[in-house]
Amino acid sequence: MPKHPHAIVIGGSIAGLLTARALTDHFERVTIIERDALPRSAAERAGTPQGKHPHNVLTRGMRLMESLIPGLEADLRAHGVAFANWGKHVRTLTRSGWLSDINTELSSPVVSRSLLEWLIRKPLLADSAVTFIEEVQVSGLLTDESRSTVSGVVVKPRRADVTPYELAADFVVDASGRSSKAPDWLESLGYGRPIETTVDPKVGYATRLYKKPENFAGGWHIIYMPARAPGTRGGAVFEIEGGVWMVALGGYSEDYPPNDEAGFIEYAKTLPEPDVYEAMKDAEPLGDIVGYRRTLNIMRHYEKLPRLPEHFALVGDAVCGFNPIYGQGMTVAAMGAVLLRDCLGAAGGSLEGVGRTFQRKLAQQNETVWLMSTGEDFRHPSTEGKRPGFTGRLVQRYIDWVVECLPYDEPMAAKFLHVVNLDQPPTALFQPSVLGGVIRHRLARR
Ligand SMILES: Cc1cc2nc3c(=O)[nH]c(=O)nc-3n(C[C@H](O)[C@H](O)[C@H](O)COP(=O)(O)OP(=O)(O)OC[C@H]3O[C@@H](n4cnc5c(N)ncnc54)[C@H](O)[C@@H]3O)c2cc1C
Helix, strand or coil: CCCEEEEEEECCCHHHHHHHHHHCCCEEEEEEEECCCCCCCCCCCCCCHHHHCCCCCCHHHHHHHHHHCCCHHHHHHHCCCEEEECCCCEEEEECCEEECCCCCCCEEEECCHHHHHHHHHHHHHCCCCEEEEECEEEEEEEECCCCCEEEEEEEEECCCCCCCEEEECCEEEECCCCCCCHHHHHHHCCCCCCEEEEEECCCEEEEEEEECCCCCCCCCCEEEECCCCCCCEEEEEEEECCCEEEEEEEECCCCCCCCCHHHHHHHHHCCCCCHHHHHHCCCEECCCCEEECCCCEEEEEHHHCCCCCECEEECHHHCEECCHHHCCHHHHHHHHHHHHHHHHHHCCCCCCCHHHHHHHHHHHHHHHHHHHHHHHHCCCCCCECCCCCHHHHHHHHHHHHHHHHCCCCHHHHHHHHHHHCCCCCHHHHHCHHHHHHHHHHHHHHC
């Protein structure tokens, strides 16, 4: 099938990069427009302040990223990134205890976000089909006269003395993250704003890097110790590249971890188990403690707008941002990029209706992850948002029963890890083998 001439992607972060790569299968040229100057190395940048915090890549996310950027896994390994087997190297604390020594093939790279983003960006910089326009921001959409089809974007240079200009495209994708201006743009074109659903767990992060002590032999690459509701505090340690530990403390219900040295250490001592504190207490700190509090779950329902302009789509956090504690955002971004590629493929060379079909399918895809993420958040009484109804509460109770079995039932724990890694749908936890185990466990308890 002949390719369309030109697509524009707004935002050159994880969702934008992966989507641009997916679009090269269907467009001769793809232009990524990014507000930041993009580093030619694994460096942090202003547009993604979350990059200073741990970014866990779920197994499904890694698999999809590798399918879009062949060689990514090898490149990560060549940069000293360890791949953690979820059954052996990820120490996961559940409400009923630690999971350990589970037989599973699930694995994830333990990598800083800046290195991951660089290793995704690097091959795109070398791809002649992809152009980067940096240090400019998109300030609006261009359409045809009837305003029914998007035909490009308005580009606003950051320097005030340079005048805005227009860039034409056959298809435009917004991947500009949580602060996307697409609701304003669509409203000004007469399409109205999407409804927003929000769930606010009032979570705050504080993260600090440490040098991994020499000769440390813990046998893990990640300690993952989420808060156990009604407890509010959790923590994690990620052994990223370069012998560095990224230690993150997190608190629900505005029980935010402090950013000062003494407060950070005291907070770590109060976590549900001592493992994070024990690991960090003798390690050498490598920098400041950095906080982050923009953790609202937000879903923009573009699929419910009565009309959407043709030749336009939205992906990643611009559509759906999750409480980052569960590490789902980048995997969902990769799922969106692959879905858009497939929708374009299924459209048989036409671009009409692709955006609308894509937003509808994306909403279905995101919904499952949303229910998993917000379902956990609602265990904390101060979480704000529309609480689950009777069925939702029943499901939550059942999941509690599943979790009770995990430290004692290895196959069930493996299944649980597949669901957490978005490798299997949550319905996998309702299969007869799991259900049978839950019933046996509950009868035994009696
Ligand atoms: C504290 C924290 C921890 C997280 N941890 C994890 C984790 O463990 N695992 C995980 O999978 N996810 C995690 N996430 C989520 C993850 O960061 C995002 O889901 C992921 O980056 C995909 O986002 P995105 O590309 O859609 O948007 P962003 O990463 O927000 O990027 C948007 C990009 O668009 C650019 N931009 C914005 N407006 C414009 C404009 N008008 N014109 C041009 N460019 C523009 C910005 O400069 C930026 O580069 C975490 C998030 C936070 C906040």
